[in-house]
Structure formats: structure tokens, C-alpha cells
Amino acid sequence: MKIQLALDRLTREECFSILEETSDYIDWIEIGTGVIKEYGMGIVREISEAYLQKTVVADMKTCDAGRHEAKQAFEAGADIITVMAFAHNNTVAETLEAARQYGKRIMVDLLGVTDVMRVKELYGLGVDLFCLHVGKDMQQEGALADSSLYRLIEGLENIEVAIAGGISDKTISALKNSIVDIAIVGSAITGNSQPGKASRVIREFSKV
Ligand SMILES: O=C([C@H](O)CO)[C@H](O)[C@H](O)COP(=O)(O)O
Numbered sequence: 326m327k328i329q330l331a332l333d334r335l336t337r338e339e340c341f342s343i344l345e346e347t348s349d350y351i352d353w354i355e356i357g358t359g360v361i362k363e364y365g366m367g368i369v370r371e372i373s374e375a376y377l378q379k380t381v382v383a384d385m386k387t388c389d390a391g392r393h394e395a396k397q398a399f400e401a402g403a404d405i406i407t408v409m410a411f412a413h414n415n416t417v418a419e420t421l422e423a424a425r426q427y428g429k430r431i432m433v434d435l436l437g438v439t440d441v442m443r444v445k446e447l448y449g450l451g452v453d454l455f456c457l458h459v460g461k462d463m464q465q466e467g468a469l470a471d472s473s474l475y476r477l478i479e480g481l482e483n484i485e486v487a488i489a490g491g492i493s494d495k496t497i498s499a500l501k502n503s504i505v506d507i508a509i510v511g512s513a514i515t516g517n518s519q520p521g522k523a524s525r526v527i528r529e530f531s532k533v
Pocket of ligand 1 (some may be wrong): 332333355357358359360384421459460461489490491492509510511515
């Protein structure tokens with residue numbers, strides 16, 4: 326299982342200092358939506374250039390004007406961009422097409438999706454990387470990402486599955502030997518006073 330570190334609600338300096346401490350223990354780097362809103366494509370470019378060996382996910386949360394937003398992030402160096410599942414099919418299709426042109430990928434964020442048929446429709450459009458997601462604000466009600474979300478992608482072949490939403494050292498081992506390929510971890514690392522140590526522990530607990 327890969328670990329994707331989500332850099333959310335951080336300054337540019339904090340992003341780089343956390344990456345310096347954690348990069349040995351993570352596989353994919355996610356530049357969070359709020360960080361992108363603060364610093365734009367500049368920070369996507371900077372992080373992509375500084376961590377050439379890592380897969381960089383720009384959490385664009387694109388929901389319209391897909392081709393343009395995909396082009397922006399891919400040209401800045403992102404390897405993967407996120408697109409919201411509720412976006413129009415044209416948006417999904419155009420981001421997929423842009424990804425193919427750049428030799429990159431899209432990850433469809435299933436935040437808020439409860440209807441399996443919508444996931445099947447996205448799969449039919451060619452989506453092969455999905456993110457099961459319990460959002461930050463939903464977490465305030467006690468919900469955390471867990472196996473109850475798996476039903477959304479059951480039976481889909483040749484896909485990769487990421488999961489996000491409050492994953493920590495206490496919950497990551499439950500994802501082992503499951504359909505999850507990528508565990509997205511944010512606050513449990515970035516909110517820890519020792520992010521390097523926190524990422525090392527999470528890496529250990531994630532080993533299959
Ligand atoms: O995508 C995320 C969220 O919507 C904020 O933009 C987070 O990156 C994701 O939920 C992981 O963060 P944690 O829940 O803090 O682990």
C-alpha cells in the first residue's frame with residue numbers, strides 16, 4: 326500500500342519543512358486544495374521540481390472547465406489531478422483526455438457519492454483511479470474513512486483505489502490486505518509535532 330501525504334492548511338515553508346522530514350516514508354505527495362488556492366500553480370511547480378522522484382497529486386478538486394484546469398496543473402508538473410465525481414461527464418471526459426495527452430492521470434474524488442451507479446458511470450468513462458473520501462467537515466460528526474466505503478467500487482476491475490479521511494496510525498492497519506492501494510494521510514502527520522516520526526510509524530503500520 327502506498328502512502329500519499331496530504332499537505333493541507335499549511336504555509337509554503339511548512340510544506341517544505343514537513344516534506345524534508347517525511348519524504349523517506351511516503352510515496353505520493355498531495356498538494357492540498359487550500360495550499361493551491363493560496364499559492365497557485367507556483368507551489369505545484371516548486372514541489373514537483375524539488376521531488377522529481379515522487380508522484381505529485383494536485384488536489385485541484387476540479388468540477389468544471391476540466392481541460393483548462395488539468396492543463397494548468399499538468400504543465401506545472403503534477404502527475405495526477407483530482408476531479409470531483411459530481412462534475413459533468415464532459416468535465417470528466419475532458420480531464421481524462423488532457424491526462425492522456427500529457428501522459429498523466431486523474432483521480433476521481435468520490436466525496437459525497439452514495440450511488441454506486443454514478444461510480445459505474447465514471448468507470449465507463451474511463452476512470453481507473455478513485456478516491457473514497459470522508460471530508461474534513463464530515464469528520465466533525467465522528468465519521469472516518471473505513472471499509473463501509475468499499476461497496477462503492479466493488480467489482481470494478483483494473484482500478485486503483487485511494488482512501489482519505491482521518492487516517493492515522495490507529496486506523497491504517499485495518500486497510501492492509503484490502504482493496505485499498507493508496508492511503509491518503511493528512512492531519513495525522515502534518516498536525517503532529519514530529520511529522521517525520523509520525524510518517525515513519527504510519528509507514529510501518531501500513532506494511533502488508
Ligand atoms: O482532501 C482532503 C480534504 O478534503 C481537505 O482538502 C484531505 O487531504 C484528506 O481528507 C486527508 O486529510 P486528513 O483527513 O486530515 O487525513
